[in-house]
Amino acid sequence: MSLQAVLIVVAALFCVGLYGALSQQVVVMVMMGLELMLNAVLLAVAAVLWFLAPQIDGAVLLLVVLAAMTVEMAMGFAVATLLHRSRQSDMTDMAADLAG
Amino acid sequence: MGVLSTVAFWVLAAAAVAFGALVFRVDSMARATYCLAASFVAVAVVLLLFRQDYLGVVTALMMVMEMAIMAVYMVMFMGMNPALMPMSMVHGRRTALALSAGLFIVLTAGILLVPWPSRRDAPVADVTHALGESIMGHKMLVMLTVSPVLFATIVAALVLALPRGRYDRFGDDLRRRPPADPQPGGVGR
Numbered sequence: 584m585s586l587q588a589v590l591i592v593v594a595a596l597f598c599v600g601l602y603g604a605l606s607q608q609v610v611v612m613v614m615m616g617l618e619l620m621l622n623a624v625l626l627a628v629a630a631v632l633w634f635l636a637p638q639i640d641g642a643v644l645l646l647v648v649l650a651a652m653t654v655e656m657a658m659g660f661a662v663a664t665l666l667h668r669s670r671q672s673d674m675t676d677m678a679a680d681l682a683g
Numbered sequence: 684m685g686v687l688s689t690v691a692f693w694v695l696a697a698a699a700v701a702f703g704a705l706v707f708r709v710d711s712m713a714r715a716t717y718c719l720a721a722s723f724v725a726v727a728v729v730l731l732l733f734r735q736d737y738l739g740v741v742t743a744l745m746m747v748m749e750m751a752i753m754a755v756y757m758v759m760f761m762g763m764n765p766a767l768m769p770m771s772m773v774h775g776r777r778t779a780l781a782l783s784a785g786l787f788i789v790l791t792a793g794i795l796l797v798p799w800p801s802r803r804d805a806p807v808a809d810v811t812h813a814l815g816e817s818i819m820g821h822k823m824l825v826m827l828t829v830s831p832v833l834f835a836t837i838v839a840a841l842v843l844a845l846p847r848g849r850y851d852r853f854g855d856d857l858r859r860r861p862p863a864d865p866q867p868g869g870v871g872r
Binding site for chain 2: 584586587589590591592594595596597598599600601602603605606607608609611612614615616618619622625626629630632633634635636637638639640642643645646647649650652653654656657658660661662663664665668674676
C-alpha cells in the first residue's frame with residue numbers, strides 16, 4: 584500500500600460523489616453525493632497524515648472536515664424541510680428560482 | 684504496515700468505492716442510504732488502520748446516525764415506504780458521468796505524476812491523546828471557530844425548518860398583539 588494507491592481510491596470516491604451530486608434530482612440524494620465527496624476528503628487527509636506528515640495538525644484538520652460534514656448535513660436537512668413545506672416537492676429542479 | 688493491513692485496506696477500499704457507486708445504482712432510497720452507510724463505515728475502518736482511532740470511531744458513529752436520520756426523512760417527505768418503491772430521478776446523467784470520469788483521469792494522472800516526498804517524522808504514539816491536548820492547547824482557535832459555526836448552524840437550521848416565522852405571529856407589519864399562536868400561553872400572555 585502506498586500513498587498513491589490510497590489517493591487513487593480517494594479520487595474514485597470523490598468522482599462517484601461528484602457524479603451523484605451533479606446527476607441526482609432529489610435533494611437528499613444530492614446530499615448523499617456531497618457526503619461521499621467529503622468522505623473522500625476525510626480519507627485523503629488521513630492518508631497524507633499517515634504517509635507524509637504524521638503530525639497532530641492533520642488530525643485537527645480531520646476534525647474540521649467532520650465538523651463540515653455535520654454542518655452540511657444539518658443545513659441540507661433544513662433546506663429539504665423548507666423546500667418540502669413551501670413547494671410540496673423534494674426535487675432540485677423545483678427550486679431553480681436563483682439559477683442564472 | 685503488514686500484509687494483513689494491506690489486504691484489509693484493499694478490501695475496505697473496494698467496499699467503500701463499490702458501496703459508494705451503488706448509492707446511485709440501487710432502485711430505492713432506503714437501499715441507497717444503507718449503501719452510503721456501508722461506504723462510510725469502510726472508510727472509518729481505514730481511518731482506524733491509519734491509527735486515527737478517535738476520528739475513525741467518531742466517523743462510523745456519526746455517519747450511521749446520519750443515515751438513520753436520512754431514512755426517516757425519506758419516509759417523511761416521500762410519503763411511502765422507500766424500500767419498496769423503485770426510483771430513478773436523475774438529470775444530465777451523461778454530462779455528470781463525463782465530468783466525473785474526466786476528473787478521475789485528471790486526478791489519477793496528477794497522483795501518479797507528482798513526485799511525492801517521503802515521510803519526515805515518526806507517527807505520534809497516541810494520536811487520540813495528542814489530539815485532545817492539541818485542541819485544548821495550541822490548536823484551541825480551531826475549536827473556538829468550529830463551536831460558533833456549529834451553533835450558528837443549529838440556529839440557521841431551526842430558522843429554515845420551523846413552519847412559522849415572526850410575520851405569521853405578528854402580522855405583515857409586525858404590530859399584531861397578542862401574536863397569533865396556535866397555542867396561547869407564555870410569559871405575560
